[in-house]
Amino acid sequence: MRPIITSTVAATWALGGWIQLSKLNAVGVARRDADAAESARANRRWWDADADDYQAAHGAFLGDADFVWCPERVRESDVHLLGEVAGRRILEVGCGAAMCSRWLAAAGARPVAFDVSSGMLGHAQALAGSTGIDVPLVQADAQFLPFASASFDIAFTAFGAVPFVADSARLMREVARVLRPGGRWVFAVTHPMRWMFLDDPGPDGLTANTSYFDRTPYVEFDTSGEPTYVEHHRTLGDRIRELVAAGFRLVDLIEPDWPADLIDEWGQWSPFRGAILPGTAIYVCELDQRRSRVVAAESERARIG
Numbered sequence: 001m002r003p004i005i006t007s008t009v010a011a012t013w014a015l016g017g018w019i020q021l022s023k024l025n026a027v028g029v030a031r032r033d034a035d036a037a038e039s040a041r042a043n044r045r046w047w048d049a050d051a052d053d054y055q056a057a058h059g060a061f062l063g064d065a066d067f068v069w070c071p072e073r074v075r076e077s078d079v080h081l082l083g084e085v086a087g088r089r090i091l092e093v094g095c096g097a098a099m100c101s102r103w104l105a106a107a108g109a110r111p112v113a114f115d116v117s118s119g120m121l122g123h124a125q126a127l128a129g130s131t132g133i134d135v136p137l138v139q140a141d142a143q144f145l146p147f148a149s150a151s152f153d154i155a156f157t158a159f160g161a162v163p164f165v166a167d168s169a170r171l172m173r174e175v176a177r178v179l180r181p182g183g184r185w186v187f188a189v190t191h192p193m194r195w196m197f198l199d200d201p202g203p204d205g206l207t208a209n210t211s212y213f214d215r216t217p218y219v220e221f222d223t224s225g226e227p228t229y230v231e232h233h234r235t236l237g238d239r240i241r242e243l244v245a246a247g248f249r250l251v252d253l254i255e256p257d258w259p260a261d262l263i264d265e266w267g268q269w270s271p272f273r274g275a276i277l278p279g280t281a282i283y284v285c286e287l288d289q290r291r292s293r294v295v296a297a298e299s300e301r302a303r304i305g
């Protein structure tokens, strides 16, 4: 869910907190249904509209060719969640400005980065020019990957795509399809516990006001009721179930501590809340050698038929 921002004229009182609704003429916030088409339409428009602001707000923290997993500043160079990367074909899902892929390219990997938003990909292209590190960029929706089966060794995302699609089980199957057997899938998302709380970095963000078990999407909408931004909640159990169903084995689940020296806030992430509540969950998975062929065949059939 998006950060609560106080004292702004473009704010509205909703879901128990003030939220800024400055994009796409949004006028309200609700927990309500949003199907696959509504979610896809809203998020593609929203990320296009937000691309410049996102880059202005977070570009310095993320770096131009750096790999930071989350607001808790976990760096791939320290944790090696992807394993050996040199020479590997690596797919970055929901890449934004693709700084992680540029870091991987500099480390000798062969990354391909994709995102649904042309606005975000525009920043990726501009940074390719300024850094001199060129990575193949593709515009695509993570639920319908335009890549051949078993064509990547590793796939990953830092907060891209996964929470924004209505059918994340399908996304998991698609990632499984494009990975070779034994391939690795690592993704960081907002920790599911956070869905119980307001997106408030201060003390008001420590009181549970929503059921953890309520999977109803978070939706911002405009005057005609059309969603302008959608996020989908999955509990820990839901997420593991959809991973296993797609043929993955969960190798690790990382809940990063907030570093004592980190004072940067990132929306709802703050040193104050980070000392008490987990903010990020990083799922580290491997495609099960035995199950992956069956799941890949099913996913391919579903794609064609």
Ligand SMILES: C[S@@+](CC[C@H](N)C(=O)[O-])C[C@H]1O[C@@H](n2cnc3c(N)ncnc32)[C@H](O)[C@@H]1O
Pocket (backbone or CB within 6 Å): 043, 047, 062, 093, 094, 095, 096, 097, 098, 114, 115, 116, 117, 120, 140, 141, 142, 143, 157, 158, 159, 160, 161, 162, 164, 165
């Ligand atoms: C929070 S940003 C993260 C971007 C980048 N990974 C980073 O660390 O800054 C979420 C990204 O997911 C992308 N995204 C949202 N839905 C997507 C989808 N269905 N398929 C591909 N990308 C998607 C957005 O366009 C946006 O670039």
